[in-house]
Amino acid sequence: MKKIEVERISQSIERICGQIACVYDPDILASICKGRENESSPRSIAAMDTLVQNAQIAVEERIPICQDTGLAIVYLKIGQDVALTGGSLYEAVNRGVRNGYLGHFLRASSVDDPIYERKNTKDNTPAIIYTDIVDGDCVEVSVMAKGFGSENKSALKMLTPADGEQGVIDFVCDTVAKAGPNACPPFVIGVGVGGTFDSCAVMSKKALLRPISVSNPDERYADLENRLLEKINAMKIGPMGFGGNTTALKVQVEYAPTHIAGLPVAVNMCCHVCRHGSEVIE
Amino acid sequence: MKHITLPLQKEEIETLQAGEPVLLSGMMYTARDAAHKKLVEMIEKGERLPFDLHGASIYYVGPTPARENQVIGSAGPTTSSRMDPYVPLLAENGLKGMIGKGRRSKEVIDAIRKHQMVYFVCTGGAGALLSHCITSREVIAFPELLAEAVARIEVKDFPCFVGLDIHGNDIYDLED
Numbered sequence A: 001m002k003k004i005e006v007e008r009i010s011q012s013i014e015r016i017c018g019q020i021a022c023v024y025d026p027d028i029l030a031s032i033c034k035g036r037e038n039e040s041s042p043r044s045i046a047a048m049d050t051l052v053q054n055a056q057i058a059v060e061e062r063i064p065i066c067q068d069t070g071l072a073i074v075y076l077k078i079g080q081d082v083a084l085t086g087g088s089l090y091e092a093v094n095r096g097v098r099n100g101y102l103g104h105f106l107r108a109s110s111v112d113d114p115i116y117e118r119k120n121t122k123d124n125t126p127a128i129i130y131t132d133i134v135d136g137d138c139v140e141v142s143v144m145a146k147g148f149g150s151e152n153k154s155a156l157k158m159l160t161p162a163d164g165e166q167g168v169i170d171f172v173c174d175t176v177a178k179a180g181p182n183a184c185p186p187f188v189i190g191v192g193v194g195g196t197f198d199s200c201a202v203m204s205k206k207a208l209l210r211p212i213s214v215s216n217p218d219e220r221y222a223d224l225e226n227r228l229l230e231k232i233n234a235m236k237i238g239p240m241g242f243g244g245n246t247t248a249l250k251v252q253v254e255y256a257p258t259h260i261a262g263l264p265v266a267v268n269m270c271c272h273v274c275r276h277g278s279e280v281i282e
Numbered sequence B: 001m002k003h004i005t006l007p008l009q010k011e012e013i014e015t016l017q018a019g020e021p022v023l024l025s026g027m028m029y030t031a032r033d034a035a036h037k038k039l040v041e042m043i044e045k046g047e048r049l050p051f052d053l054h055g056a057s058i059y060y061v062g063p064t065p066a067r068e069n070q071v072i073g074s075a076g077p078t079t080s081s082r083m084d085p086y087v088p089l090l091a092e093n094g095l096k097g098m099i100g101k102g103r104r105s106k107e108v109i110d111a112i113r114k115h116q117m118v119y120f121v122c123t124g125g126a127g128a129l130l131s132h133c134i135t136s137r138e139v140i141a142f143p144e145l146l147a148e149a150v151a152r153i154e155v156k157d158f159p160c161f162v163g164l165d166i167h168g169n170d171i172y173d174l175e176d
């Protein structure tokens, strides 16, 4: 059986944390630049120009694109022919996040208890960790750094089968309208449809990991993504909520089988700072 | 573009109109969720605040840590609406300016009208660029809150738009 040291996973996470905080995904930046050409009002043009200039400064000076460097969400796809060695996997993951956030001067934004003490854990741990066992003998590490300005505007609804496609469209649009200027448009919007209450939410977040140049491989869902994007941009919330044409850069829909009585839909709002990165450890 | 000097002067606030771009220079304070909670508790207990609120402006920001050669790390605005519940009391105690992003509650808009205040908005997710406009930072209260500590900062040509003016006009509701 192939052995992979958990320390390699830790180092991979550390690298990705540093990279995604300061460097836009090229797809997103290209989409912002394209959106800029589509704007006509002085305020929305100014907002888009600011984002492009900010991206340059962030890369050149290694300053985070945004001060909310997010909670770290770590997705591990672990090949079933791999033996993980050298200590606890979860400790290694959190060590990677800790070293990544402290070593790259990122903000510690995690509090230990949601209601009472709300004491900052000082190193942005614990990470939210998802593991999938997959075929093969590699480990794929993906990290998302999720800001909460947009996370706070996310929502889930248990629709019924009769609500159908229109119900999904209405709920997504309603959620975006409620997010408005507060969640830092232009958005990338992750949508999960189907599954259960919990898996639907997980799906909506995983949808954000997909590059925005890639649509859902199922034509019907790719078409739904396009129609949602059109509808959302027709709302004219615009960059930073200043009005204009670029309310969202992309809508990413994922679906899963569900119960005969159900149609869960989850919308994970993400701002233009849609940060994620992956590495494969062989 | 209009240049505004902080602390804000009453006459200047009166001229500002929602939607106009401005460059802010001068002194402001940083505070966000946890610091607002503490400030309001101190006012309610009749304690002395760590800084003079009269005429002050508060920037809603929790920056990333500064590297050795930096004044501050990434320093863009956080969502202002989370501070809404605290604003009426701070307004009664002299707060004049707020800097953040996003919509405000009816209570905040009422306070802005009543106390002749102004709310500026700046670009969310542009913390690297905005950090260049901050020339000094000194933590003056609640250092245990880390990024959420209250700091006195000096800004130069800090780019914003007037978000809410004294008449309650809202940048997010403008037609063009």
Ligand code: SF4
Pocket: A066, A067, A068, A069, A146, A147, A148, A149, A150, A151, A183, A184, A271, A272, A273, B077, B078, B079, B124, B125, B126
């Ligand atoms: S919503 Fe995104 S861009 Fe806005 S402050 Fe949060 S992380 Fe930054």
